[in-house]
Amino acid sequence: MSKSKRLMELMMTVNRKRKFTVKELADEFGVSPRTILRDLQELGELGVPLYSEVGPHGGYQVLNERVLPPIAFTEEEAVSIFFASHALRHYEFLPFETEASSALGKFYHYMSGDVRDRIDQMKNRVDFVTPSRQSAFPFLGLLLEGAIQQQVLRINYESRRGVSTCRQIQPVGIFASGGLWYCPAYCFERRDFRLFRCDRIVAAEPAEGxxxxxxxxxRNVHLGNWEEHLGRKPSQVNCVVELSRLGVEACEGLLIRRSLKLNVREDGSGRxxxxxPASELPYLTSFFIGLGQDATALEPPELVDSIRRKLTELLEKYS
Structure with missing residues (x-):
């Protein structure tokens, strides 16, 4: 077996074993312990995070930051992966911000010169714009890890009115929308699922003691179905809004609840x-006012009345 092939197989073996001795590897690969020691040293220089322990129960082990074996990508695959990661740069906070930046740098560094030139040309011609926000989201990694590990977290959560409460939650996951991050989670204080805005989480830690x-x-509750597990169904009202063609375009770009259906006619207008939930009426009031003549709310009466009151307040403000 050639040295390069042996190194590649050795990299995959140590990632799989996690803990091993030089003798075990020497027997498996049919080489001397001295050769394995040299190979392990080369793997360490390539970035494989190895840690050695001395003593009768010692040996080598791979740290948590395992290194994947080499993967061959076509030029188009490499470019597409680069831009998938590049698109995240507009998010100032990510659950894996440092790792994404490091991976992007490695991808770019090891590409051939002509592929790097192509990417440089595309950078200013392809973009994925995300609204810029002043909010901070320092606990995304902890929330995501809590969802994966099925872990209870203790958080301090600030409401819209600025009231801070201590909660014990079990996250379902995290998602980004409109430049903000959200975390659906089971709240043990409310004994039901709730949707938390991550920038309103001012402190978070694993719950202990x-x-x-x-x-x-x-394990069977995820971002796609967590609302189906709500125990207390919020009071709901039926919403009907007529939309012009421009109104339809605005609503298509909005993260609308799955219960709301957008029916588009042949001329581009819609309904x-x-x-x-009745609790969303204040938000929809502001949203439909923003659409002006391109949206006409017909139902529920509470939404129509809310729009009238808001418009009256605006008229008084600017009169």
Whole structure:
């Protein structure tokens, strides 16, 4: 077996074993322990995070930051992966911000000169714009890890009115929308699922000690179905809004609840219809006012009245 092939197989073997001795590897690859020691030293120089322990129960082990074996990409695949990661640069906070930046640098560094030139030309011609926000999201990594590990977290959460409360939650996951990050989670204080805005989480840590509830089995609850597991269904009202062609375009770009259906006619105009929680009426009031003549709210009466009151307040403000 050639040295290059042996090094590649050795890299995959140590990633799989995690803990091993030089003798075990020497027997497996049919070479001397001295050769394995030289190979392990080369793997360390290539970036494989190896840690050695002395003593009768010692040996080598791979740290948590395991290194993947070499993967061959076509030029188009490499460019597409580069721009998938490049698109995240507009998010100032990511759950894997440092790792994404490091991976992007490695991809760019090891590409051939002509491919780098092509990427340099494309950088200013392809973009994925995300609204810029002043909010900070320092706990995304902890929330994501809590969702993966089925872990209970203790958070301090600030409401829209600025009131801070201590909660024990078990995250379902995190998602970004409109430049903001959100975390659906089971709230042990409310005994139900809630949607938390991550910038309103002012402190977070793994919940430990007396009084910490047992984690729930949420392996089958994810971002696509968590709303179906709500125990207390919020009071709902039926919403009907007529939309012009421009109004349809605005609503298509909005993260609308799955319960709302947008029916588009042949001329491009449409009708938005479906049940919504009554708690969303203030948000929809401001949203439809922003559409001006391109949206006409027909139902529910509470939404129509809310729009009238808001417009009256605006007229008084600017009169």
């Amino acid at each position: 007396f009084g910490v509830p047992e984690p729930l089995d949420l 938005l219809e479906g049940p919504i």
